[in-house]
């Protein structure tokens with residue numbers, strides 16, 4: 633008999649999440665039936681989507697939603713061998729039982745030397761968000777100028793590096809000087825700290841006096857309202873996330889987007905990475921190749937200990953992460 637630890641949503645978030653919103657519980661797992669496997673989480677992901685999705689998809693008492701890299705520790709399913717690592721969507725749990733249908737094997741060419749945690753970040757859902765958002769929503773072309781916010785995070789850092797690979801000029805902004813230094817180190821042409829500039833409008837203008845062809849928006853809210861005015865004619869805005877609004881208890885008010893959209897003939901498109909579920913293999917293969925070639929650099933903010941999942945999640949929402957926030961069990 634195995635005892636799993638799980639984090640449940642004790643009380644729905646009101647405003648910014650607090651440690652008291654979560655409860656740590658223990659669950660006795662039953663013995664395996666034929667066709668089942670027992671898995672142990674090795675790395676778990678904490679992601680911004682958990683904040684809005686908790687309200688949409690969860691009720692109080694549910695295990696927190698989320699993804700992990702897990703190791704198969706026992707198998708009664710001939711298709712799965714003990715010791716193999718997979719990506720699962722089993723929520724904040726140390727151990728769980730699966731029939732194998734919901735598991736994704738790491739790409740077969742995954743090198744032994746590469747941290748498996750990257751399957752939750754650059755070579756996982758956030759990297760794919762950058763890949764499909766740029767390729768299919770922004771439709772960037774060589775020579776164009778791309779703006780990305782939350783640029784030192786899991787999605788943003790890949791957006792900037794892919795845009796460089798695809799021949800663009802890249803401007804990124806982030807919330808600390810260390811993050812800005814990191815962006816320059818990984819090849820961003822221009823980067824600034826949006827928290828310390830005296831005028832966001834001026835900082836955006838200085839970074840690209842001719843404006844922006846593409847804006848990969850991870851933040852929404854006031855930042856997006858300012859940035860939209862600096863789009864070039866026929867510019868494209870990929871509405872990826874709105875993290876500046878996820879914790880609002882009262883919806884933010886405009887300025888509104890219609891006037892610049894009309895006069896600059898902009899295209900603004902919201903998207904979910906899951907729309908390209910049938911192309912994840914293509915994206916993961918490309919991302920793995922670029923990482924192995926050193927063309928895409930990865931940084932992870934690793935929090936040690938399953939008991940620190942809520943703190944890692946709250947820290948990520950506060951901007952304490954450089955690169956992808958993960959928890960090592």
Ligand SMILES: NC(=O)C1=CN([C@@H]2O[C@H](COP(=O)(O)OP(=O)(O)OC[C@H]3O[C@@H](n4cnc5c(N)ncnc54)[C@H](OP(=O)(O)O)[C@@H]3O)[C@@H](O)[C@H]2O)C=CC1
Pocket residue numbers: 679680681757758761782783784785786787788805806807808811850851871872873874875876877903904905906948949950951952953955956957
């Ligand atoms: N559409 C889709 O399919 C997907 C969308 N997303 C979205 O992409 C965005 C980035 O996700 P991800 O890369 O995983 O997360 P990150 O690794 O970028 O972590 C979140 C970052 O957001 C920044 N942030 C937090 N609050 C604010 C704020 N009020 N204003 C500006 N920046 C803020 C912080 O960086 P800083 O220090 O710079 O403020 C923080 O580090 C999120 O909005 C997420 O919801 C993610 C995956 C899929």
Ligand SMILES: CCCCCCC/C=C/C=O
Pocket residue numbers: 680681699721757872873904905906
């Ligand atoms: C692997 C789990 C898929 C989660 C999809 C997340 C979409 C994110 C939206 C906003 O953050």
